[in-house]
Amino acid sequence: MRLEVDGPQGRHEAYAYTGGKPFDATLPTVAFVHGALHDHSVWTLLARWFAHHGHAVLAPDLPGHGRSAGAPLASVEALGDWLLALLSAAGAARAALVGHSMGSLIALEAASHTPRQATALVMIGTAYPMSVSKALFDSARGDALAAIDSVNAFSHSTLAGKPSYPGPGMWLHGSNRALMRRMQAGQPGRNLFVDDFEVCNSYSAGLEAASRVACPTTFILGERDQMTSPRQTADLARALRASTIVLPCGHALMTEAPDAVLMAVRGALEGAVV
Amino acid sequence: MPGYGNPGFDTLALHAGAAPDPATGARAVPIHLTTSFVFESSEHAASLFNMERSGHVYSRISNPTNAVLEERVAALEDGSGAVATASGQAALHLAIATIAGAGSHIVASSALYGGSHNLLHFTLSRFGIETTFVKPGDVDAWRAAIRPETKMLFGETLGNPGLDVLDIPTLAALAHDHDLPLLVDSTFTTPWLMKPFDHGADLLYHSATKFLSGHGTVIGGVLVDSGRFDWDAATRRSGRFTELTRAYEGFHGMVFSEESTVGAFLLRARREGLRDFGASMSPHTAWLILQGLETLPLRMARHVENARKVVAFLAAHEMVASVGYPELETHPDHALAKRLLPRGCGSIFSFDLRGSRAQGRTFIEALRIFSHLANVGDCRSLVIHPASTTHFRMDDAALARAGIGPGTIRLSIGLEDADDLIDDLKRALKAAAKR
Numbered sequence: 001m002r003l004e005v006d007g008p009q010g011r012h013e014a015y016a017y018t019g020g021k022p023f024d025a026t027l028p029t030v031a032f033v034h035g036a037l038h039d040h041s042v043w044t045l046l047a048r049w050f051a052h053h054g055h056a057v058l059a060p061d062l063p064g065h066g067r068s069a070g071a072p073l074a075s076v077e078a079l080g081d082w083l084l085a086l087l088s089a090a091g092a093a094r095a096a097l098v099g100h101s102m103g104s105l106i107a108l109e110a111a112s113h114t115p116r117q118a119t120a121l122v123m124i125g126t127a128y129p130m131s132v133s134k135a136l137f138d139s140a141r142g143d144a145l146a147a148i149d150s151v152n153a154f155s156h157s158t159l160a161g162k163p164s165y166p167g168p169g170m171w172l173h174g175s176n177r178a179l180m181r182r183m184q185a186g187q188p189g190r191n192l193f194v195d196d197f198e199v200c201n202s203y204s205a206g207l208e209a210a211s212r213v214a215c216p217t218t219f220i221l222g223e224r225d226q227m228t229s230p231r232q233t234a235d236l237a238r239a240l241r242a243s244t245i246v247l248p249c250g251h252a253l254m255t256e257a258p259d260a261v262l263m264a265v266r267g268a269l270e271g272a273v274v
Numbered sequence: 275m276p277g278y279g280n281p282g283f284d285t286l287a288l289h290a291g292a293a294p295d296p297a298t299g300a301r302a303v304p305i306h307l308t309t310s311f312v313f314e315s316s317e318h319a320a321s322l323f324n325m326e327r328s329g330h331v332y333s334r335i336s337n338p339t340n341a342v343l344e345e346r347v348a349a350l351e352d353g354s355g356a357v358a359t360a361s362g363q364a365a366l367h368l369a370i371a372t373i374a375g376a377g378s379h380i381v382a383s384s385a386l387y388g389g390s391h392n393l394l395h396f397t398l399s400r401f402g403i404e405t406t407f408v409k410p411g412d413v414d415a416w417r418a419a420i421r422p423e424t425k426m427l428f429g430e431t432l433g434n435p436g437l438d439v440l441d442i443p444t445l446a447a448l449a450h451d452h453d454l455p456l457l458v459d460s461t462f463t464t465p466w467l468m469k470p471f472d473h474g475a476d477l478l479y480h481s482a483t484k485f486l487s488g489h490g491t492v493i494g495g496v497l498v499d500s501g502r503f504d505w506d507a508a509t510r511r512s513g514r515f516t517e518l519t520r521a522y523e524g525f526h527g528m529v530f531s532e533e534s535t536v537g538a539f540l541l542r543a544r545r546e547g548l549r550d551f552g553a554s555m556s557p558h559t560a561w562l563i564l565q566g567l568e569t570l571p572l573r574m575a576r577h578v579e580n581a582r583k584v585v586a587f588l589a590a591h592e593m594v595a596s597v598g599y600p601e602l603e604t605h606p607d608h609a610l611a612k613r614l615l616p617r618g619c620g621s622i623f624s625f626d627l628r629g630s631r632a633q634g635r636t637f638i639e640a641l642r643i644f645s646h647l648a649n650v651g652d653c654r655s656l657v658i659h660p661a662s663t664t665h666f667r668m669d670d671a672a673l674a675r676a677g678i679g680p681g682t683i684r685l686s687i688g689l690e691d692a693d694d695l696i697d698d699l700k701r702a703l704k705a706a707a708k709r
Contacts, residue, residue: 020526020527020528039535040532041533041536043324044533045327132389160345162293162341163328164355166325166533167328167541168330169340169344169345169544170355171290171344171348173349174353174354174501175355177502178502179356181502182502229280236330247429259328262327
């Protein structure tokens with residue numbers, strides 16, 4: 001699905017995956033927001049399931065990622081606004097917001113801006129603050145592909161994620177690396193790695209945003225996550241009165257444990273008013 | 275196993291894709307010899323069929339043992355994923371059939387395994403897929419052969435049997451300039467000697483029958499995708515790959531490139547190709563190939579070490595007119611081999627005997643350790659006469675274009691003691707000389 005979405009740099013075409021069915025704004029809507037150097041394709045199993053089980057689904061490519069036009073946006077706040085503009089353009093009056101990593105902060109920010117429109121907030125592989133080390137930034141500025149390899153290694157907790165994603169025979173480390181490289185290459189003249197990780201690193205309004213969130217919130221965390229450690233979520237969880245589910249996987253939760261994440265998101269949204 | 279960095283090749287050869295079995299604790303990969311997998315519920319069944327959940331349904335399409343092999347080979351090749359097939363030929367066919375159909379065209383190296391040449395030249399042309407064959411080192415010929423309906427460039431990392439070294443970086447750049455993927459047959463080199471994706475190739479396959487299995491026991495193939503070729507961008511510019519970028523009515527109206535940005539090719543290969551053509555691998559075969567893969571680094575090092583000793587012996591023998599091994603300065607692709615194959619050029623090569631065709635037969639029949647048969651990449655040393663076996667359907671002109679003479683003999687050097695192999699060859703050469 002392609003939409004014209006207003007953002008801080010004007011109106012640009014945005015792409016959103018709809019789960020293999022046409023988007024129907026009369027159904028309860030679930031929006032899935034991807035993380036740094038990713039696109040909608042990290043959500044396709046979950047999105048297909050919800051789209052074929054009574055929901056309208058939007059899994060957008062963020063500006064400057066994948067199929068969406070426009071330059072990458074520079075802050076979680078700007079991306080939160082953009083997400084709300086996308087929902088508005090699609091005609092979705094209310095939506096459950098599900099985000100992974102950087103996308104979880106965007107979902108949080110969007111939920112805090114329109115408390116009555118957010119029916120549920122699900123933050124997967126999250127942490128606050130989402131600090132990024134100087135060493136990683138330095139590495140990314142010198143050799144972004146090497147930095148991608150480092151992040152890719154830290155994102156996975158196993159060499160045998162089963163039943164693999166989106167289907168058997170996919171090598172999770174290799175497909176994630178290829179996806180991150182594709183996103184990086186999609187912005188010639190920029191260093192999308194640095195841009196995206198700066199978005200995470202610079203976000204400082206999380207607790208303030210949390211104070212405005214009115215919907216039920218669930219954290220889905222990987223117990224072996226080396227990118228966003230579960231230990232870095234306590235303050236935010238308290239502020240959001242969030243339920244927390246910990247799964248036996250790393251930061252790449254949707255690909256390492258697709259079924260467990262599906263069950264956790266289903267559980268989180270079943271309790272929400274959608 | 276938390277805390278992984280980027281594991282090395284030898285570690286991946288043992289661990290990628292496999293963990294202790296959660297049901298039994300079995301450390302080695304179990305052989306899942308079952309046709310099908312029980313659904314948890316009707317809803318679960320529907321979700322699996324509709325790709326809302328990942329999992330196994332029917333072993334023609336996927337199987338847990340095969341999945342370990344697929345992930346492991348993909349890991350060793352730095353790929354995004356793989357599909358195991360019934361043979362290397364099935365892998366080549368699957369690669370082509372996934373993106374090509376009647377009216378499509380392929381540009382291929384003329385230095386191919388005879389079976390691949392047959393498939394492209396005779397069989398696929400019957401189904402409307404044409405191939406233009408060009409000399410592997412003639413870049414201008416590759417360029418000139420590309421047409422609007424061309425779907426891929428294709429060659430072997432080391433051409434069969436002359437060991438022409440495919441200039442993958444140059445051909446990949448040429449392919450990409452024309453919005454085409456480069457497919458390579460990586461059977462002779464294995465990922466231990468060369469990773470074609472590092473040099474720009476987009477797709478590769480192995481006859482896993484050879485070095486990956488390594489023991490001459492099973493037939494199998496593996497098709498690997500780098501995940502790097504942007505099918506959407508190529509289709510926007512050239513209109514070529516609508517198989518992956520437009521809704522496919524044969525599978526839920528799915529647009530494969532939307533479902534997986536980097537796995538579109540493999541999704542269609544599995545969801546259409548394995549489902550409909552059915553050239554899938556037995557789980558027992560997958561298990562045996564996995565056994566071989568675990569020692570691939572050790573075996574390849576020994577294969578290369580033995581091959582170098584045998585090459586040195588043959589190159590100095592008066593009965594030998596020439597040895598076609600790229601590590602020799604006399605090989606036309608010596609410089610390219612030094613650049614692309616620093617670990618070695620494998621253990622399969624050809625040489626030409628001085629003397630008559632009858633002397634060639636005498637030579638082969640006098641060998642005691644080398645086995646005369648139609649295979650390569652076994653742990654045992656093998657010998658064959660290509661003109662009368664693997665390439666016998668080719669006429670003299672086609673043979674010459676492929677670099678094969680009537681007296682050419684191909685060796686596949688195994689893991690025996692190198693001194694014993696040299697003694698065997700010495701004895702056979704002496705017998706040939708006496709005739």
